[in-house]
Amino acid sequence: MEKLQVIDNIGVKMKLDGIISLYKSMKCQQVDRYRFDYKVGKAIFDVFFFIDSSPYLLLFGVKAENFSFELKVNNGFVIDTKLDNDTYKRLCKILGLEFDPERPFSTWNFFKEFNLNIPPQVSNASSVNPQDIAPYQSIVEEADKIYFVGWRDNSKWRTRVQVTNLDKTRKLLGEKAYLCCEQKNISSCWSDKKDSAVKVNLP
Template identity: 45%
Template sequence: MKLSGLGNLHSSMRDQSIDRYKFNFTFNNVKFDVMYFIDEKPNILAFGIVKHNYYFEIPVKEGFYIKPFLEEYSKFCKIMGFKYQPDNPFRPSKFFEEFNGQIPSNAKHKNVPKPHQIAVYRNDVEESEKIYFVKWRDNTKAGHQVSPENLEKTRKLLSYKAYLRCKKKNISSCWSVNSSDENKYYLPV
């Protein structure tokens, strides 16, 4: 299935050097947080509902094609309040068709997600309670090696570019549980 609505958003993001974008989508009166990651290959569409502890990711292939599939189909239907109807079952393609019509055309910098906003959903990382980015640590100076787990957290919560730079230069991302410790994310030097 092609999500043609992603074309304009993708172009707007690239024109403004935005790698990750967050927006809302409402389906059947349920509000989803949606994040579009164009720094990953394939691109990723992430859908989440915090109050239901529900999250899934969909790979977006070149040309904005996706496989209209929901991994936790029964949980999705329960959240949506769908009742089983043998003559008219819910199809995931209906969800994605509706979504395609609500994709914003233009990106705005105020909608670039902060790492802690991504961490709410991508919480399968080391020290998952530490969601606020603090700083970079040069492991070479300390005589250490960046861990694969820290690199994965960097990739998932910050960016693929940060992951590559940290891997190449032996740098770790440092995190805190306290929002007051948070610093603005920037690529390590």
Template identity: 35%
Template structure:
């Protein structure tokens, strides 16, 4: 599982943190120096900033009750800043494609499905050989089709 920390603005910086099954964060941050620059942390001879400091600060700021869940397009958009996502410009879910005999769901499509809908849906797509379909046109997004997977 991954946690994405994203800055705001037109060109956000996205930091990716691995989270294990017990919801514990791995303390290695790939872009550690970029994070230090972004947070504008200055050198302090009395205290060396460590990733654990960031995690403790984050832990103290995480609300007890989750207020807003990102939509599919936001998840794909943020994840594509850190991961190689199939057709990264196509962030709007528009349905499922039942692949014909001889054609298989691509590993990249499985990964995009996993990022957006989770491991269970991605595994079901792989088992049924069904690809998630995406568009770059927001008005074509059709989230009601998500549950159609169960009837395929």
């Protein structure tokens, strides 16, 4: 097992040149959320790139390890390579790294390598469904229900959309869906049955 130090976590700004082509491809194909794999050693990350929020977001997750973290992608496709302490230590553990003061692990190098492995364009096989994102998000409302089944117009029932539902909508369906639901008093509806899932179209 490679031995690397788990205390070198200095924040340095980095421009993700490698993500620009993917961004352009997403805009061209009107894709707001995209998923791709990134393999480092034995770890395989689900990486999601969200361009429906401001700033843009990268979500890294390893389902088998119940681990995820987000990175803001600021103007000019610039990120801060520093992670919070807990995230940094978990990342080192997942990568199989151990303490070695002679060879400090650098988050800069991690993201530099990531930058070189970003796919240049959208593939239809990597469309993002709510259930793909759910394992990496903290959901308060009915966390076991991750399959989208439709919309509820609360105005017809003289009720108001709940904050917890809006939060779930934003995390699993994106900023556009969230704003639409907030403005029109609409709730997203969910099931724990995979075969109940329907295609997501904004209300």
